[in-house]
């Protein structure tokens with residue numbers, strides 16, 4: 001079954017920290033940093049989950065269902081867990097975070113991760129596209145991210161979704177690993193809305209053209 005994607009809540013913090021330490025073992029975010037991200041009004045975090053307990057050593061921590069947070073306007077995003085879900089009814093298999101302060105022109109992809117057993121199935125791309133869509137919806141002009149210079153899998157994903165390298169940040173990561181800074185222009189929300197309106201007018205058939 002395809003993973004369901006929904007906005008993360010603070011109740012996902014334990015499970016996210018388990019994955020953060022598994023996936024970014026060299027340099028995981030602290031629990032406090034992750035917590036701040038989840039509660040910030042300037043971020044959107046998504047989690048992808050599948051039913052049942054995770055069949056590996058890293059089982060997600062028990063999760064308590066919580067009230068809904070707002071949807072982000074995509075049909076691909078499922079509603080938060082319904083009351084009555086049990087703690088092990090689902091486990092998180094991927095997550096991604098966007099920072100998009102309301103006063104800023106630029107947003108940042110804060111992180112994106114998929115559990116090893118589901119990599120290569122399109123989930124990372126799906127999560128990234130949802131962040132891009134949300135950044136466009138918020139009217140940002142550009143989306144930035146940092147990626148390790150040796151992380152070719154992530155770089156290929158980013159390039160295929162329109163990101164291009166704009167700079168190198170030397171010794172940014174633990175172990176003196178350089179970071180590539182990548183950027184992607186976004187369709188300005190107002191311009192995009194205007195363009196859609198123009199297209200729909202232009203696409204309206206005239207009487208002489210007729211309709212099928």
Ligand SMILES: CC(C)(COP(=O)(O)OP(=O)(O)OC[C@H]1O[C@@H](n2cnc3c(N)ncnc32)[C@H](O)[C@@H]1OP(=O)(O)O)[C@@H](O)C(=O)NCCC(=O)NCCS
Pocket residue numbers: 023111112113114115118119120121122123124125126146147148151152153154156157158160
């Ligand atoms: C980067 C990551 C999120 C990609 O997630 P994913 O679900 O495996 O990616 P997808 O299946 O959607 O693949 C999307 C594209 O990524 C690239 N890609 C994915 N895995 C790859 C690999 N092992 N080698 C090379 N390119 C790869 C490909 O371009 C792929 O497109 P394609 O399938 O059309 O060739 C995942 O590998 C991951 O969690 N890595 C560890 C955490 C991490 O490095 N996060 C990024 C921090 S900047």
